[in-house]
Amino acid sequence: MPATPSTGKKLTAEFLGTFVLVFGGCGTAVLATSSTPGSGVGWLGVALAFGLTVVVMAYAVGHISGGHFNPAVTIGAAAGGRIAWKDTPGYIVTQVVAGICAGAVLLLIASGLDGFSAKDSGFASNGYGDRSPMGYSLLACLVIEVLLTAIFLWVILGATDSRAPKGMAPLAIGLSLTLIHLISIPVTNTSVNPARSIGVGLFAGGDAISQLWLFIVAPIAGGLIAGFTYAMLLGDEGAVSLPEAMET
Numbered sequence: 001m002p003a004t005p006s007t008g009k010k011l012t013a014e015f016l017g018t019f020v021l022v023f024g025g026c027g028t029a030v031l032a033t034s035s036t037p038g039s040g041v042g043w044l045g046v047a048l049a050f051g052l053t054v055v056v057m058a059y060a061v062g063h064i065s066g067g068h069f070n071p072a073v074t075i076g077a078a079a080g081g082r083i084a085w086k087d088t089p090g091y092i093v094t095q096v097v098a099g100i101c102a103g104a105v106l107l108l109i110a111s112g113l114d115g116f117s118a119k120d121s122g123f124a125s126n127g128y129g130d131r132s133p134m135g136y137s138l139l140a141c142l143v144i145e146v147l148l149t150a151i152f153l154w155v156i157l158g159a160t161d162s163r164a165p166k167g168m169a170p171l172a173i174g175l176s177l178t179l180i181h182l183i184s185i186p187v188t189n190t191s192v193n194p195a196r197s198i199g200v201g202l203f204a205g206g207d208a209i210s211q212l213w214l215f216i217v218a219p220i221a222g223g224l225i226a227g228f229t230y231a232m233l234l235g236d237e238g239a240v241s242l243p244e245a246m247e248t
Contacts, residue, residue, distance in 0.1 A: 005064045007090065013061035014091055015098040017069040020057050022102035022199045025050035029124035029189075030110050030200075043185045050190070051178030058170030067170065070193040071095050072223035076153035079227025081236070082160070099199025107203050119205035126191045126215045131207060134186040141188045142218050148180045149192040149222025157230045191215035192222070 005013075028049035034040030041049075058067035066083065068074045074091040077083045083091075107123070110116050125131075128141035136144075155176040159169040177192075184190045191197045197215035201208045230236075 007087075010065040011090055011094045013065035014068060014094045017057040017061050017065070017067060018095045018098035018195050019102045021050070021053045021069045021193075022099045022196050023106055024053035026103070026124040026196065026200050027106050027109075030106060030121065044182070046185060047178045047181035047190075050181050051174040051176075053174075054177050055170050055174030058173060062170060065091075067173075069095065069195070070219075071195055072149050072193060072219035073153065073156060074223075075220055076149075076223030076227035077156070079224050080153075080157050080230050082157065095195040096198055099195035100202060101199075103199040103203050106200070118203045119208075122189075122208070123200050123204040124189065125201045125204035125208040126189045126197045127208065127211050128188065128214060131211060132187060133189055136187045138214070142214060144184050144187050145191055145215065145218035146222040146225070148184055148190075149219040150226040151222075152176055152180055152192055153223050153226030154230060157226065158234065161234075188215070192219050194219055 025046065028041060029046045032041045032045060032049075033043075054067075054069065057069065061067065066077065068077065068091060071092040074083070074088050074095070078085045078088050103123075107118055110118070110121075110123075122131075127133075128136065128138045132141060152173075156169075156173055158164060159172040164172075180192055181190045184192075194216045197212055201212045201215070
């Protein structure tokens with residue numbers, strides 16, 4: 001039986017996975033989209049980028065750490081009994097630091113283009129009201145972030161259940177994140193992940209920072225809802241820890 005990875009290796013895996021998620025997804029939004037018709041990858045490309053980063057990193061390091069890459073996933077997994085609550089602070093701090101590091105590297109690269117401004121471009125940050133891509137209200141943004149994060153956690157908990165098809169969890173999780181982005185990019189620019197929001201929001205100016213609270217509170221609320229209700233709705237006889245589930 002393989003040895004259980006040390007805490008240091010788990011946190012290293014979480015750092016790498018979160019860094020690639022934020023850099024890959026937000027990097028696509030910042031570097032590969034364009035307002036010029038016919039150029040750039042558009043919202044579909046950004047949605048695929050986020051989904052693909054989760055797929056590849058879950059397969060790469062999910063068997064070590066569980067492949068959370070997201071404080072809301074960590075909290076939801078703890079609420080669902082898939083990891084110990086005592087392990088959540090280390091995961092969350094690591095994820096947020098990784099997101100900020102990814103945002104800093106992305107800013108360094110993006111600033112290599114003359115005239116680039118993180119504040120003026122929005123820097124792939126999340127927002128509501130006049131900072132929503134399509135101008136959606138605070139309430140609409142709150143509801144969609146809570147709902148879609150809960151859906152994301154239900155998918156994660158279901159795909160990693162021992163009763164689910166083996167070896168398919170990363171694909172199901174990545175596809176669900178792609179779908180979530182297709183739904184909500186026009187509304188909030190899609191968070192469902194406080195580390196992703198903090199990672200770029202801190203570099204996008206005061207208005208972006210002032211709205212970060214929503215993209216911390218709402219995903220965590222959604223994660224808790226799903227974590228506490230999964231067993232009640234679907235049963236817990238197939239529950240296994242996330243690292244164990246990712247090994248199968």
